[in-house]
Structure formats: C-alpha cells, structure tokens
Amino acid sequence: MDNSTVCHNQISQPPPRLCINCDVREQSVCGVLSERELEIFASATHNKRHQTGETVVSQGDPAVFFYNLVTGALRLVKLMPNGRRQIIGFLYPGDFLGLATRDTYPYAAEALGDTVLCQFEKRSFTAFLEQSPEMRAELLERANSELTLAQDQMLLLGRKTPSERLATFLLRLPEKDDGSIQLVMTRQDIADYLGLTIETVSRTFSRFKAEGLLSLPSRATVMILTRPQLQAMVDES
Amino acid sequence: MDNSTVCHNQISQPPPRLCINCDVREQSVCGVLSERELEIFASATHNKRHQTGETVVSQGDPAVFFYNLVTGALRLVKLMPNGRRQIIGFLYPGDFLGLATRDTYPYAAEALGDTVLCQFEKRSFTAFLEQSPEMRAELLERANSELTLAQDQMLLLGRKTPSERLATFLLRLPEKDDGSIQLVMTRQDIADYLGLTIETVSRTFSRFKAEGLLSLPSRATVMILTRPQLQAMVDES
DNA sequence: CGGCAGGTTGATTCGCGTCAAAATCCGTGG
DNA sequence: CCACGGATTTTGACGCGAATCAACCTGCCG
Known part of the structure; x- marks a missing residue:
C-alpha cells in the first residue's frame, strides 16, 4: 500500500x-x-x-x-x-x-x-x-x-461442462520437475476465470480426487495422476 | 459446391x-x-x-x-x-x-x-x-x-444473464436508416454465439417483445422501440 | 395446396447457483 | 510445540432457471 x-x-x-x-x-x-x-x-x-x-x-x-x-x-x-x-x-x-x-x-x-x-x-x-x-x-x-x-x-x-473447464484449465498450466502443478491463484480466481462459482470449482476438484484423477497435497499444489483421462475430457472438445 | x-x-x-x-x-x-x-x-x-x-x-x-x-x-x-x-x-x-x-x-x-x-x-x-x-x-x-x-x-x-446477452448482442448491430436492424444470422447462430440454446434465445426475444422493448416485423428484422431500457441492461455490465 | 425449414411455445428435468455450516489451512503468538 | 483466529476451502441442503424434450406454428417454396 x-x-x-x-x-x-x-x-x-x-x-x-x-x-x-x-x-x-x-x-x-x-x-x-x-x-x-x-x-x-x-x-x-x-x-x-x-x-x-x-x-x-x-x-x-x-x-x-x-x-x-x-x-x-x-x-x-x-x-x-x-x-x-x-x-x-x-x-x-x-x-x-x-x-x-x-x-x-x-x-x-x-x-x-x-x-x-x-x-x-x-x-x-x-x-x-x-x-x-x-x-x-x-x-x-x-x-x-x-x-x-x-x-x-x-x-x-459457452459450451463446456464444469469438468471439461477445469480439466482444460489444469492441463494448460506448466508442470514442475516433480510433476506437480503450482496454483498461483485462489479457487475464486479459477471460478471467475472458468465462468463458475467457487463451490462448483471446489466440488469438481473433489470429484476428480475421488475418481483418482489427481491429488491435492496442499491448496496450491495439484498432482495429476492420470493425465490421459483428463486429456480425454479436453479432447471431447 | x-x-x-x-x-x-x-x-x-x-x-x-x-x-x-x-x-x-x-x-x-x-x-x-x-x-x-x-x-x-x-x-x-x-x-x-x-x-x-x-x-x-x-x-x-x-x-x-x-x-x-x-x-x-x-x-x-x-x-x-x-x-x-x-x-x-x-x-x-x-x-x-x-x-x-x-x-x-x-x-x-x-x-x-x-x-x-x-x-x-x-x-x-x-x-x-x-x-x-x-x-x-x-x-x-x-x-x-x-x-x-x-x-x-x-x-x-461467463457472467451475463440471457437477457443481458441478447441486449448486448442487439445493440452491437448496425441500424439501417429507418432504425431497423437486419439479422443476417439464424436464431441458432445467435444462440451459438451467446452460449445459449435456440429456445432460450427465442423466449428472450418474445419477452422483450411482450415488454415493448422491440418488435419483430419479420424473423430477420428487429425494431428497437426503447433503446434506453436495452442499454440499461447492458450497462448493468 | 402441400411440404419443410426455421421459429415459437409448453412441460419437465436436472445441473449449477445460492445459502448455510463445517472443515482445513496457515500464519501468529504464547 | 501447541493453541488460537481468520481466511480459504469444502461439504451439504435446497431452489431456480436454463436445457431438454416435444408439440405446434409460421412463412415461404414449389
């Protein structure tokens, strides 16, 4: 300030x-x-x-x-x-x-x-x-x-589902050497970028986790476990 | 062909x-x-x-x-x-x-x-x-x-309601000398441009007509009756 | 007078937003 | 090291509004 x-x-x-x-x-x-x-x-x-x-x-x-x-x-x-x-x-x-x-x-x-x-x-x-x-x-x-x-x-x-939006978003982010992805933005930022609410973003993250597509070691870290499946969601577009 | x-x-x-x-x-x-x-x-x-x-x-x-x-x-x-x-x-x-x-x-x-x-x-x-x-x-x-x-x-x-989308769209189109707007695209095109379905576009047109905001002399012609009201919907953005 | 594409209207469904509460993370200070 | 507090995130319950499904209408062509 x-x-x-x-x-x-x-x-x-x-x-x-x-x-x-x-x-x-x-x-x-x-x-x-x-x-x-x-x-x-x-x-x-x-x-x-x-x-x-x-x-x-x-x-x-x-x-x-x-x-x-x-x-x-x-x-x-x-x-x-x-x-x-x-x-x-x-x-x-x-x-x-x-x-x-x-x-x-x-x-x-x-x-x-x-x-x-x-x-x-x-x-x-x-x-x-x-x-x-x-x-x-x-x-x-x-x-x-x-x-x-x-x-x-x-x-x-205009046309993608919440899951497709989040998958697309995650796969656009750069990976670090250990394969993890660092999120520099908050969930609210992600929501406002993807045209969703913060709750929907959070729920979609949770579902991805439950399905074994990724893990969330911390709020800001994403480990993608099965990239092909996420990629398939994106290719559906 | x-x-x-x-x-x-x-x-x-x-x-x-x-x-x-x-x-x-x-x-x-x-x-x-x-x-x-x-x-x-x-x-x-x-x-x-x-x-x-x-x-x-x-x-x-x-x-x-x-x-x-x-x-x-x-x-x-x-x-x-x-x-x-x-x-x-x-x-x-x-x-x-x-x-x-x-x-x-x-x-x-x-x-x-x-x-x-x-x-x-x-x-x-x-x-x-x-x-x-x-x-x-x-x-x-x-x-x-x-x-x-x-x-x-x-x-x-990402963030506008169907009404706001259609109002924004209509006000971006050029007027002819008589004040009418010619739509060169179909309702389906408008829907696919605004991220809506054709039914929602049609219903929104109908509502605008019922509210006296515009008239539809033909499918492809729009007469805007109360521009300020439409403009207000857009400014809400 | 059909026939048909494009458009409208109606009934229903369902997914996402909204509202509310709980849980987790993380920095701070004892 | 742990306890606390605020911010952030997650989870849950619910309702609404746009999508979906279906029927009907309208204008326009042969």
Missing part, C-alpha cells in the same frame, strides 16, 4: 539496471531487440514491485504505461457494477501487459503473489515501434496468440 | 479487376496501401463467391489463404466432436479473415447469405508484410480490437 516502487539500490550504488541482464529478456518482447536497441529501451524503463492483491492498472484508467512481467503472475479482471467478476486471463513472466488497450484499460491487472514488472510509457513505446518493425511483428505475433487463446476460452465458457 | 470461384468476365472482357475500385478498400486493411502497393496487391488476389451456408475455410485445414470480406457476412465457428457449437464471431464487409491462425485455421468460416471475398495467399501476404510496416501496423490494430471484443465476449459468456 505504501510506495511499492522500491529499488534495492538504497544502500550501495549497484551498476545501472541493464535490460541485457534481464532474466526474461528472451521470453519477453525485448527478445527481438538488438543490443543497441536494448540500451535505448533500458533508459526508458524502470522496475516496479507489487504485493499480493495490489492493483497494477485499474479498469477504466487512462492507459499511460505498458509493462513486461518479470517475476510473479497477474490476473486480468473485468468487473461489472453489480460485483460480478470475470477473469479474462493470467500473465506469467515474459508476458506483455498492454495488448487490447485503447485510451483506457478495459480490465484491471492485479498481482498474484509478489511481482516485479518492467514499466515504460505507452507514448514512447509507440514511438519506438515506428522504428522497430521487428518489435511490431513480435507484438502482432503475441496479439494473435492471445486472440487464439481468447477464442478457445469462448468455446470453453 | 461446384466451382464457386466465379468471375463475371465470362461473356465480354471487362477491364482487369483493380483493387483501386474496390468498394471496401477504405474499410479493409488495404486502406493503408498506396496506389503503387495496391497494384502489386491486385495482381496477387482474386474474388471468390459463396452461397448461404458454404464453407470458406474449414476448422483444422492448413491455412493457405487469407481473405478480405467484400460483400455479405461470415460466421466463425468452432465445432466440438460431439456436435456442440460455438460461434466466436461474425465478419462484415471490410473485415479481414486470417487473424489468429497458425499453421491451420482453428475455426471454420461459413457464408451467411451470398458473399464475395478477396482471396490471397498467406505466403505472399506474409512476404508483402515485410515491406509494408503500415500494413503490419494495421493488422496489429485489428488484432487488438478483435482481442478487445473477445474479452468483452468472455465476460458475456
């Missing part, structure tokens, strides 16, 4: 932050830039930290900044006046925050856990695009894959 | 088809091209006609061609193995068909009424993009607005 744009260079003076050392450079839109361009880019950006639940951008606010997500995860939320909530996507390290915006953000972006973002001005980024066809191509690429995902999600929300 | 790539120059020899005379040039992605570029473009395209219900591209087919829609309308359909259907969008004159495709089309495009399309090869178009930053910017622009629309639709499918 207090000033969360903290730098760690409060004590000693570290070397200037360089995009070239960025952990997610290759995964982010910056991956297409030359060293020369990266330097230009670096001078126009700075890091921003957020804690769990904090709002990075608000629905309806003028879109002044764009971001690359460096660490953590975000949820993109659309809120209706009466409180109904729909999550239209989650962002992970390397993802770009700023697609599908015109003058204002049509959704809020909120931090899930502690996050680090790379912030830059929309204005200067747009200007930068004029000189970088590669970057524009990269953005087009990303917009297209977001659009593809969104279309899959429309099918999910 | 027979060869539907008909030219009208079967009798007399008309002047070569020129993009510069295209009715929808300014509305389509071609609007950003210079006369010079238009000529190059023209030589790589040809018109293609389709009748009601015909398939322009099939879900799962290799994406070889892109299209601009010149006349008529298309529905973009995702079909599940068990027959469940979700319409992820409608295209109107000037719209581009080819966003959100990788190697294959992830949806089918089907003609609503008689349509005219401008067809060109994905390969050559992609090559053309290399030399036309304006065109790439235009495509990015369009991908972004499609994405915005898709996100609105996710909210609709």
